[in-house]
Amino acid sequence: MKITVAKRAGFCFGVKRAVNIAFDMASRKDGVCTLGPIIHNPQLVKSLQDKGVHCVNEPHKDMKAVIIRTHGIPLQMNDKIVEMGIEVIDATCPFVKKAQQYAKLLREENYQVLILGESAHPEVKSIMSYVGQDVIIVEDEHMPERLKTRVGIVVQTTQPVSALKRLLNNIVERAKEIKIYNTICNSTALRLKETSEISGNVDIMIVAGGRNSANTTQLANHCRSMGVTTYHIETAMELDPLWFKGVNHVGVTAGASTPDWIIDEIIERINNIGGLTGNGST
Amino acid sequence: MKITVAKRAGFCFGVKRAVNIAFDMASRKDGVCTLGPIIHNPQLVKSLQDKGVHCVNEPHKDMKAVIIRTHGIPLQMNDKIVEMGIEVIDATCPFVKKAQQYAKLLREENYQVLILGESAHPEVKSIMSYVGQDVIIVEDEHMPERLKTRVGIVVQTTQPVSALKRLLNNIVERAKEIKIYNTICNSTALRLKETSEISGNVDIMIVAGGRNSANTTQLANHCRSMGVTTYHIETAMELDPLWFKGVNHVGVTAGASTPDWIIDEIIERINNIGGLTGNGST
Missing domain, CATH: 3.40.50.11270 (Rossmann fold)
Known part of the structure; x- marks a missing residue:
């Protein structure tokens, strides 16, 4: 395997x-x-x-x-x-700090501030606090109803760029002036891109990371949307040998908050399962 | 007819x-x-x-x-x-004047200024002159290659909003900060929308206006892209009775620079042709 x-x-x-x-x-x-x-x-x-x-x-x-x-x-x-x-x-x-400061700046410049992200996520709550009243949180697919003429946007650092594109497509003809700070962290975007490439070439994907981790959950959802069977796990103990029956190629990725030792344990256990099921290992 | x-x-x-x-x-x-x-x-x-x-x-x-x-x-x-x-x-x-002033403001705020529009159009040339050096003209479908970190956008007033959406989709992940003044004239957008609706319900479309008129040409191209047979004419004299053979329903639209008397003459002549070909008239 x-x-x-x-x-x-x-x-x-x-x-x-x-x-x-x-x-x-x-x-x-x-x-x-x-x-x-x-x-x-x-x-x-x-x-x-x-x-x-x-x-x-x-x-x-x-x-x-x-x-x-x-x-x-x-x-x-x-x-x-x-x-x-x-x-x-x-x-x-430091990238979240930037998003906080940009949100503050947009408010000082009298923009209606939109934060693209998950309203319940602590990062979004921290950014919100720098804006004060009248801030609008836009969760992907749920577009804002009422907009002012001048709109300022900051983005939760772990959002996919596709969500920002959808938001802009929706609001560009409804506002007269839009200022965007693209605060999406480059490493999130690159991790998503690499995960996409791997997903296209494997039989199953293992996505490692906290179930409360936004970026890990996003990676898992993204793999699923590409049609590959995907398991989101926190530790190696959760791996089930049955998942690997008839599987020749496994992809492994992990969120930004997943320690190396957890990834190492997962790889070791997949190798063991591969040995047990006679799928071999590389 | x-x-x-x-x-x-x-x-x-x-x-x-x-x-x-x-x-x-x-x-x-x-x-x-x-x-x-x-x-x-x-x-x-x-x-x-x-x-x-x-x-x-x-x-x-x-x-x-x-x-x-x-x-x-x-x-x-x-x-x-x-x-x-x-x-x-x-x-x-006055809307073009606004675009000129916004372009100047973006330059003063040290943005790399992008003007979305036709580089040879006098409106774009007038807006450009308020920016000075380093301005980039983006003609639809031809996306800018090199971008700076901070990008400011103004739009030729007669551009379709779809072109602005395409531009934003292209550059949003390449710039860190984008400020957009959506200077597209509302009347252009509404005219295009109404023309779309009519195009979907007629056999042929007559689009009246100067051949050198950007917004009239855009209307005609838009009708063609919707699959309806379209004729872009400047005057009633150009109408050819052969175009109306077997036609039951004609749509007529005109650009922002087409005088009423030209539109009136066109309608009168279509009515006459309808009478001649026995298609009737309403």
């Missing part, structure tokens, strides 16, 4: 940076927490917890330091932490 | 305004010229000439006043006329 692993599977720049900051803090200081999961990967969050860095939902006066996760936090929450005298260690992805 | 005439056929706001200015000047002053045809309709230009307003290509010291046509003129030419002490009567369409 042949296995093709995406070269761009796993940690992106922003995730790598945040995880390094968190493990570094774990070894240097007690009483450090992350506000919400630092990245959308339950296994990594657990391993940080084992080192003493706990994930909490609200700041507490006994905390010494709070690590801001890759997706950022709402501005008001940041202010609250500072007021409580807790040290802020900012591990927000 | 049934005839359906587009309600929006003929003069738009900007053309009506310019033609009124020109005929008004003709009755009040000698030595008045237009720089280039005031609108893209040879018949109307001829009737203005009969009243003493001549169309010239270059300003001359003997002129008393120059009427600037609907499409505007390059900024440098305007300066030259002023320097020569000739009175400038500005009949530039």
Whole structure:
């Protein structure tokens, strides 16, 4: 059984940076927490917890330091932490920070601000907080009904560019002035492109990453939309030997928040299954 | 034979305004010229000439006043006329003036300026002159090769919105920031929409207007792309009775620069042909 692993599977720049900051803090200081999961990967969050860095939902006066996760936090929450005298260690992805700043700028320039992304996602919530009232969140396929004359757009960093194209197609004849900050992270786009190429050449796709990870879920949905049988898993333990019956070629990809060791375990277990089922391995 | 005439056929706001200015000047002053045809309709230009307003290509010291046509003129030419002490009567369409000002603003804000339109069209040449160097003219289907990070777009007022959508689809993943002034004139878009609706219900389409008129040519091409037999004519004299053999329903539309009397003559002649061929008339 042949296995093709995406070269761009796993940690992106922003995730790598945040995880390094968190493990570094774990070894240097007690009483450090992350506000919400630092990245959308339950296994990594657990391993940080084992080192003493706990994930909490609200700041507490006994905390010494709070690590801001890759997706950022709402501005008001940041202010609250500072007021409580807790040290802020900012591990927000620099690309998310840019999206926050552009959203703020668009509001200052009096545009009606549209954020293209998932309204429940922490990144979108953090960007929203820089706009204040009147912000419109556009979830793909659900186009905004009422538009003002001057519209400004920022995009959740992990959105596919196809969603931005659909939004522009919909609004270009309804607004007189549109300013777009294409804040889609290049690494997300390239990972999606590579995953597309692999999907076209394999019998099944294994997509590794947190079920709460937007970009991993998007990768899995994209593979399915290409007609290939796709399994979205978090760990190697979930792999079922039955999936590989009669399969000659397996593709493996992973979201931006999936640690290398999880990808390595998955490849090892697929190789074992290949050996057991007599499909061979390359 | 049934005839359906587009309600929006003929003069738009900007053309009506310019033609009124020109005929008004003709009755009040000698030595008045237009720089280039005031609108893209040879018949109307001829009737203005009969009243003493001549169309010239270059300003001359003997002129008393120059009427600037609907499409505007390059900024440098305007300066030259002023320097020569000739009175400038500005009949530039207010929507074209907006496009000129937005192009200037985009350049001042350091955007790489793209003008979507026909490079040889006087309107595009007038808009270009407000940008200076480094402007890129994008003719539909010919996408720009090299883009900077920050791109600003204005559009020739008579372009179809579909061309703007194609341009955005092409460049949205290649630029980081895009500012669009959608300067497409609403009346052009509505005329195209109405023409589409009529085209779907008739046997042949007659499109009236100057052969040098961008928006009339666009109407005719659009009808053809919808699969209906289409004739682009300038005057009623060009109508050929053979076109109407076996035809039950004729659609008539006209560009923004086509005078009402030309449309009226065309309808009258189609009615006559219908009578001659025994197709009846409504």
